[in-house]
Amino acid sequence: MLTACHECDALQQINSLPPGGVAHCVCCGARLHGNPKGGLDAPLALSISSLVLFLIANLFPLLSLTVAGRTQETTLSGASWALYQAEMAPLAAVVWLTSVLGPALIILASLYVLVALRLALPLPFVRPVLIGISRLQPWGMLDVFMLGVLVALVKLAGMADVVLGPGLYAFTALIFFFAAAMARLEPHLLWERLGSRR
Numbered sequence: 451m452l453t454a455c456h457e458c459d460a461l462q463q464i465n466s467l468p469p470g471g472v473a474h475c476v477c478c479g480a481r482l483h484g485n486p487k488g489g490l491d492a493p494l495a496l497s498i499s500s501l502v503l504f505l506i507a508n509l510f511p512l513l514s515l516t517v518a519g520r521t522q523e524t525t526l527s528g529a530s531w532a533l534y535q536a537e538m539a540p541l542a543a544v545v546w547l548t549s550v551l552g553p554a555l556i557i558l559a560s561l562y563v564l565v566a567l568r569l570a571l572p573l574p575f576v577r578p579v580l581i582g583i584s585r586l587q588p589w590g591m592l593d594v595f596m597l598g599v600l601v602a603l604v605k606l607a608g609m610a611d612v613v614l615g616p617g618l619y620a621f622t623a624l625i626f627f628f629a630a631a632m633a634r635l636e637p638h639l640l641w642e643r644l645g646s647r648r
Contacts, residue, residue, distance in 0.1 A: 453482050453638070475628035483638045490629055490643075494564040500557050503624035508550065512599070512616035525617060545595065552589030553628060559583045560635060567643045580640055587632065592625045 453464045454482075457480035461503035467485035474609045475482055482608055486492060511523040524532060559579050566573040599618070 451607075455480055457484060462614075483636055485639065486634050486636060488634075490564055490568045490639075493560070493631055493634040494537070494568055496627055497557055497564060498633060500560045500624060500627045500631050501561065503620045503627055504553060504557060504621035507617045507624055510617040510620065512617040512621065513615050514613045516611040516613070523615065526621065548589055548591040549595040552586060553592055553624075556583060556590045556632075557628070559586065560568065560631065563640060564573045567640060577644060580637070580644070582636065583635075590628065590632075592628055596625055 452461055454461050455475040455478060458475060458478040460475055460477040462476055464482060467473060467483075469489075470483055470487045472484040473482040474480065484489045508526045511525055512529065514521055514523040527546065530546035530550065533539075539587075558583060559582055562573065563576055563580050563583065565571065566576045585617075
């Protein structure tokens with residue numbers, strides 16, 4: 451299989467890799483792709499776990515604030531809604547797109563492709579969905595949202611009683627599972643599986 455290095459554009463022949471093998475560019479040494487152990491099972495399991503954690507993070511409160519005897523809870527989408535109500539609509543849209551919609555689409559698209567290939571199901575639009583995953587990945591900024599939450603917690607600690615909710619714990623775990631799922635998702639392997647089904 452001919453592969454162009456994403457760092458130096460050198461075109462080179464890559465033979466099939468053994469499980470756990472990694473191919474590097476012969477010119478600059480950049481990682482081209484790998485063949486992770488476990489095949490499609492590992493990214494599939496991580497994507498399913500990410501979906502469960504994503505649902506928990508969106509259905510349960512991230513945190514609750516108590517100021518002067520008044521308690522208020524917020525969810526992941528509720529944080530974006532609060533920004534919208536504070537007349538910060540552009541910021542609310544960016545937060546919602548990068549912390550809710552983007553990750554949801556990436557997780558669901560990954561599951562769609564992985565299930566279709568792992569179970570050899572003739573699902574429609576697998577190729578466009580696989581293309582869409584690479585285009586959507588820059589919009590999954592869970593770690594940036596978490597950094598914003600941590601900064602807000604530090605600032606609010608002296609003004610209110612803050613109680614962390616189950617949604618925040620799920621969201622924290624989601625960051626790691628989501629990153630692991632994306633790291634184990636090797637696009638060239640998925641394209642090879644798709645090509646072998648023709």
